[in-house]
Amino acid sequence: xxxxxxxxxxxxxxxxxxxxxxxxxxxxxxxxxxxxxxxxxxxxxxxxxxxxxxxxxxxxxxxxxxxxxxxxxxxxxxxxxxxxxxxxxxxxxxxxxxxxxxxxxxxxxxxxxxxxxxxxxxxxxxxxxxxxxxxxxxxxxxxxxxxxxxxxxxxxxxxxxxxxxxxxxxxxxxxxxxxxxxxxxxxxxxxxxxxxxxxxxxxxxxxxxxxxxxxxxxxxxxxxxxxxxxxxxxxxxxxxxxxxxxxxxxxxxxxxxxxxxxxxxxxxxxxxxxxxxxxxxxxxxxxxxxxxxxxxxxxxxxxxxxxxxxxxxxxxxxxxxxxxxxxxxxxxxxxxxxxxxxxxxxxxxxxxxxxxxxxxxxxxxxxxxxxxxxxxxxxxxxxxxxxxxxx
Numbered sequence: 001x002x003x004x005x006x007x008x009x010x011x012x013x014x015x016x017x018x019x020x021x022x023x024x025x026x027x028x029x030x031x032x033x034x035x036x037x038x039x040x041x042x043x044x045x046x047x048x049x050x051x052x053x054x055x056x057x058x059x060x061x062x063x064x065x066x067x068x069x070x071x072x073x074x075x076x077x078x079x080x081x082x083x084x085x086x087x088x089x090x091x092x093x094x095x096x097x098x099x100x101x102x103x104x105x106x107x108x109x110x111x112x113x114x115x116x117x118x119x120x121x122x123x124x125x126x127x128x129x130x131x132x133x134x135x136x137x138x139x140x141x142x143x144x145x146x147x148x149x150x151x152x153x154x155x156x157x158x159x160x161x162x163x164x165x166x167x168x169x170x171x172x173x174x175x176x177x178x179x180x181x182x183x184x185x186x187x188x189x190x191x192x193x194x195x196x197x198x199x200x201x202x203x204x205x206x207x208x209x210x211x212x213x214x215x216x217x218x219x220x221x222x223x224x225x226x227x228x229x230x231x232x233x234x235x236x237x238x239x240x241x242x243x244x245x246x247x248x249x250x251x252x253x254x255x256x257x258x259x260x261x262x263x264x265x266x267x268x269x270x271x272x273x274x275x276x277x278x279x280x281x282x283x284x285x286x287x288x289x290x291x292x293x294x295x296x297x298x299x300x301x302x303x304x305x306x307x308x309x310x311x312x313x314x315x316x317x318x319x320x321x322x323x324x325x326x327x328x329x330x331x332x333x334x335x336x337x338x339x340x341x342x343x344x345x346x347x348x349x350x351x352x353x354x355x356x357x358x359x360x361x362x363x364x365x366x367x368x369x370x371x372x373x374x375x376x377x378x379x380x381x382x383x384x385x386x387x388x389x390x391x
Contacts, residue, residue, distance in 0.1 A: 004188075008188055008191040008192065009057050009191060012050060012191050013051065013053075015195055015198060017047050017050070019199065020040075020043035020047050022202070023039065023040065023043055023205065024044070026206055026210075027039070034083075035084070035086040035209075037083075038079050038082045038092060038094065039079065039083040041075070041079045042075070042079030043076070048068065049069045052066065053065075053066075053069045060116075060117075061113075063119055064109075067108040070104050070105070070120045070124040071108070074097075074124065074131065075101040077127075077131040077132050077135065078097030078100055078131040078135075079094070080131075080135045080153075080201070080205075081132075081135035082096075084138040084139050085138055088141060088142035088144055089143065089302075090142075097131065100131065103123065104123045105120075108120025108123065108124075117176075117187075118171075118176050121171060121176070122172060125167050126168050128164045129161050129164035129165045132158070132161035133165075139151070139157065142366050145370070149207045150208060153200070153201060153204035153208070155200075156196075160197055163185075163190075166184075170184075171185070231298040231299060231300045232297070232298060232299045234301045237297070237298075237299030237300070237301060240297055241297065241299065244309055245356050245361065248311070248351060249356035253351075254311065254312050255309060255310070256310055256312040256318030256351075257308070257318075257348070257349050257361060257365050258307070258308040258347070259307050259348075259368070260284070260305065260307070260308070260325060260344045260345075260346055261372075261373065262280060262281065262284055262304040262344050263345055263373070263377035265304040268280055276335070279334055280334045280342045281304070283334045283342065284306065284329070284342055285300065291321075292308050292321065292325075296308050297309040305369075308321070315352060318350060319380065322380045326344065326378070329341060343377055344378065345375075345379060347366070347369030347381055348368060348381070349364045349382075349383035364383045367383065369381070
């Protein structure tokens, strides 16, 4: 059976609309956070893309509909990258996505109706390839890189990136009428690839949101500038952290940072219930508050993660603090009746090793904590970087 382009576009449109509505409703009901909103924008843009291309397939004189579709297509892929950045605790850079969509709209408008079926396609293909590659890279770093569903999402995005890089090259060098382009990169094959990627992406992102909702319930609850467990919540902590780094750089003070990730928090919620997981978080928070120096900056950046920023005199002070916290977790059970104890993975870095650039310090801290997790948890990894001049 041979499916024509119009039939495939209609089928693709229905799948995208159904997946988009399901994801948006699921996000709104579970946790309408920044990453979920950005991914929802991606689905809305994908639905607009599908509608635009479907309209053009039955009314090809409306060339401007292609401009809308091309722009929305790039924004839909870019929003996935932007949402992944927020999921990883980084700025969304959504303005980059909107700027990319604007450039594609401009290129399409410049070509005008003379471009026919392929109006604005060179810019569209390049834009999709760039944002898919950025999205694939983002889903392989920080919080997402240790999640199986994020890896599935990464695989889908890298597949799209590779396909569109090749498609762009063939389109520019040989043209859309060449046998190579028609055989391997035709619109029909592209629509089929789109359907597969949409299904994979919807499943992966929905599970990521569900897991995050279950694992980080207390991380979203704040009382003023504080997390409900008694230390600074994520946003005010990040502001204070940036201020500390800037002032330490001015005075030449050594700052050390300790990240403390509670091990197996989702498994705790599954095995013992959400209440037990919340109790574990509160227990760990109290240990952090009691054993960290009075002058330390304490942050609760997520239900399973605490970060301590402290001025130290030498390189071993921070590691010794991490050891004290690790020991306290063993000495103070979550549930004394059942003798259940939490463990944590610790990452330790300081400005002597990585300089005073906050993005560099955050990345190094994430890497050290990830290495501790990969070592099986309940361990301490000290980052040993070399500060760069001017960092």
